[in-house]
Amino acid sequence: MSTKEKVLSALENADGNYISGAVLAETLGISRNSVWKAVNSLREDGFKIDSLRNNGYRLADERSFVYPQRLQKYLSSRYLGKQVYCFKEIDSTNNYAKKLAHENAPHGTTVIAESQTAGKGRMGRNFNSPAGTGLYMSVILKMPLKAETAQLITSCAAVSVAQATDALCPAESKIKWVNDIFINDRKICGILTEASISFETGMLDFAVVGMGINVYSVKNAFDSQLLETASSIEDECGIVIDRSQLCAEILSCFEKNLGLLENRRFIDEYRKRSCTVGNYVMVTKGNSQRHAYAFDIDDSACLMVRYDDGSEEALNSGEARIIKL
Known part of the structure; x- marks a missing residue:
């Protein structure tokens, strides 16, 4: 673990309380100058770190982007998210996850980005992914599934995102067939699943499930045309939630629901949450x-x-x- 990672881990473990440079230096076995350099480097990476004379440093902003140490704090899943790659910017989390899948990355490997320059949506569309507003993540699944069962993965992911969102904010998330999550008739999430199926066996080689959730206000990030249909959790519910906590909750719900793929028991909730049926x-x-x-x-x-x-x-x-x- 690098000096910067050690300092970040210590600040994370302080749970928002101040911790002095002297204590950090002594605890980590480094100089106070090294602490100062690590804090400045973390700030350059985008972490919001408060400093107060005679008190020290603390992680300040719950809007901080997702990083492994914070994600692990909330994670309860057994496989999903146990191996995670976090990027400040990437072309597409799905593209990177597919590359990892071809390189034998294990089931549950998760790729997360603060922003995407070429986010992917269904039907070949782009997915708007500005920095500071969303949770952009892709999960690699390697499960012994027949092709017809694998087709249910997107629906399973939609139920999982809806459940996780409702667990952390006062929302009643709906699902627009087949892959969009809506709150108050506004889209807050899109899901794209890309899969490799063996022609020999008809079984799933791997699937990459990309999820893009608008978490913080997008009023100043999206153009007026996009804002006619899209929104965010903050804009619709009026609350700020921790993206690391939301990510962990999604992974936990998704892992649980993946266990219901074969018997399709999650379909009842998918049906109940539909905002398409009846229209x-x-x-x-x-x-x-x-x-x-x-x-x-x-x-x-x-x-x-x-x-x-x-x-x-x-x-x-x-x-x-x-x-x-």
Whole structure:
């Protein structure tokens, strides 16, 4: 562990209380000058560290980005998040996670970034990922799943994010089929799953589940057009939550729900949280669009729709945009 990491760990363990430079130096077996240099280096990395004469230093801001020492403080999952890579900026957490998966990274390895320059959304869209507002994370899954079961991973992740969000703030998170989390009719999270399936066995090689959650206010980070549909936990609930705690809660819920993939017991909650069912939607598949009524979600997490001609279909791909009447 580097001097900087040692100082960060000591400040984290102080739980927001001041700890003097002299105590840090003596405890860590380094000089006070080394403490000072480490604190300044941490500040350059983006950590908010208060200093007060005769009191010392403390980690000051719960908006600090996610880093391993703080994440481990909250983490209760057995596998997910036990190996973690944190970046101040990256092109895409999914891209990096896929690279790690090909290099035999273990199940549960998690990649987290403060910002993304090329965040990925569904249907080839970009995912806006500015610094200081969100939690951008990707989890590597290596589980012995058949392809048809692996298709449920995105729905399972959506339930997990909704549960974690509701556990930490006064919200009633809803799920827009198939992968978006909404609070007060505003999108606060998007999920993208990319997978490798063995053609020989029909089994999952690995999946990378990317989750982008808008945690802090985005009013000054998003343009006016995006703000018509997107928001954040802070903007909708009026509270500030610790991103490390939210990340740990998501990983815990996700690990628990992954254990329900085979028996599909999480689908009931996915169905209950749906904000798509009971609405008219515009179904987009490729270049075609059709008007339909969304009337249910089946046990494979497919959206059941009824078209204007009376025909019905179970959608397992494409997009269903809610039509506001």
